[in-house]
Structure formats: C-alpha cells, structure tokens
Amino acid sequence: MNEIVGQIQESYRAERIRVSYCVFDIGAYLKNLAEKGFIWILKEMKDLSDAEKILIDHYLIEYRANQIYDNLDDCLNMQTHKNNSAATSDKSTQSTTPTKEKQAKKQQHLEVRDVKQFIGYKKAKELETNIIELCKNFPSYEVDHIVNQIERSAGSIKERIEMGEQIYVGEKFNQYSIAIGSAKETSAWLQVSLGQKYITQVQFNELDNLTTQVVSILTKNLSNIKEKEGKGMDLPNPFTPNVKNFGAYTNALQLVDKIYEITDRREFRKEKDLVKIIRKRATSSVANLAEAHQLYIPKKFRFFNDSLKALDGLHSLLETSLIKGIIPEKELKEINELRISIRNVLSMKMKNISDEKAS
Known part of the structure; x- marks a missing residue:
C-alpha cells in the first residue's frame, strides 16, 4: 500500500510540473483524482502550497463518499488495465506474468445485471419514496436539518446500489459498504424522528424494517460473491454488527432527546441560530456513529x-449557553456525563481499530 501511495504522490508531482503549477489545470487533475477515490493520499504530502491544500480539502469533502482506503492495488490495476488496453502491444503481452493475468481476470468476472430488477434496489427505492412522502409532514424548522439529512441518506442507498452494479469485485464491495452505512444512518434519523414524535411507532417499524431488509440483501450478495468470485482477494467481512446493540448509540439517542428537550424551552426562544447548531451537533454524533x-x-x-x-463541538456550544445564562450548570453537568460516556466508548473503539491496523 505504501508503494501505491508513493506512486500516486509522485504522479501528482510530475503533473504539477508539467502544467507549470497552473491552478486551473491542477484543479482539474485533483478533481479527477477525487472522483477516482485517491485524493486523500495527497493530504500527507509535505510540499503542498496553500492553494493546493485548499483545493484538496475542497474535493475531499465533495467526493468524500468516493474515497477508497482499502485494496488500492486492485483499484489501481483496474484503471491501469482500462487506460492501457488499447495500447497493449505484443511485447507487453509477452512480458505479462501469469500472476498479473490471473489478477486482471479475477477483477472482471462479475456479471452486470439490470439493477432495477434487483430486489435490493427495489427495496431501497421503496424506502426513499416512503421517506420523502413522510417528511412532508415534518415541522418546517426541520427541513434544513432532519428532513434534508434523512432524504440524503435514503437516496444514497439506492444510488450506491446502482453504482455497485459493475464487473469489479472490489468496487462492488466498496459501493455496497457505503450503501450499508447509509442504511444504518437512515435508521438513526428515523429513531431521532421517532424520539421527537415526528413519526409514529408504526411508521418507524415499517421503514426501519425496510432498511434492515436492504442491509440483509446486500450482505447476502457480498457473502456469495466473496465465497465464489472473490476467492483469493483481500475482501472485508460483509457482515456488520447491529448498531442498536451498541451502548454508545443508545446513549447518543438519549443525548439527542435531552438536547431537544432543553432547547425547546422558553430560555432558548431568542437563540434560534444557537438552537439549530446545538441540535445539529447532537444528531450528527448519532448519525456518524x-x-x-x-x-x-x-x-x-x-x-x-x-x-x-x-x-466536542456540542460541549463548546453548551458552555456558551451556560455563559449566556440559558442553561443551568447542574443540567450541563448531567449532559456532559452522558456525552463523556459516549466519547469514552468511541475513543476505546478507535484505539482498538488503531491497534488492529498496527498489528
């Protein structure tokens, strides 16, 4: 992987020199790199100008979901094969080793189906349609927050399933992984909506069941692919834990309920901007989790x-509320205890992930 990272960085340096550091040409190159999923690799370069850093951060945010952090060799081989196939000569054919031929074939034996006939796609489309219809009854002040977020995450499931219908095994896993994550995020927004009584328990059960069905269908598909077409490839385990069994998630939902309860009080009525960002920070912790x-x-x-x-951003905003005298210190302490308990679990999980990567 380090070799591939170095290769991409050196290719960028060469391109930068070729276009004489022209910002417009560099921007086009960076956008292309972001679309392919490799823009994050440039973040580690030490010789970037301020303009380059700004452009890289911009495209990293815009194409965040495209970024590929695993199986870089597979993805690079895919693109190299595509770009060079027309220019392949007899000499290069003779020099190709059996191992490389085997790797190239291994990445190209998925059958491309009509995605609209795929049951997972149909379920995802049904979920998005039902959520958009349901959100028409949400309070107007949630249009720029919960409504936008839940419609975005629900739409992402269907979009990523469609993008995953291709010949490359590794990229199918990548797109389905994003779809699974979006499904779990959608479920989180549904739980937040239920907590605020924007939807009924019956509506929640129906839509949450749809998200579970989509995840199960995608998981089963990936499991079959890994067992058959993906043999010998470094593919992740397609089975994901149920986030509802994660204690930090349950506590985060409690935190959101508490934040909504507090910010709905009379003391906050003149602080609409503060209320909006406090709620966004609290719900963002749940959605990302x-x-x-x-x-x-x-x-x-x-x-x-x-x-x-x-x-952490929520803590800062709550301290601002304390300074303004619109939240009691005792209540802030109770919220912080809940917030810190979530933070401690996440910190421990991240440490375990880091230790696993290092081993």
Missing part, C-alpha cells in the same frame, strides 16, 4: 472520529 457500522475499517474509524468531533 451509526454510519460507522459498515465494512471497511478506515471508514469506520473516520465516522467514529466525526462523531467525536460533533460531541
């Missing part, structure tokens, strides 16, 4: 870290 329950360890680590950042 849920989305972390997908296949690839680096993505799991990243979402756990985003949940931690949301919790």
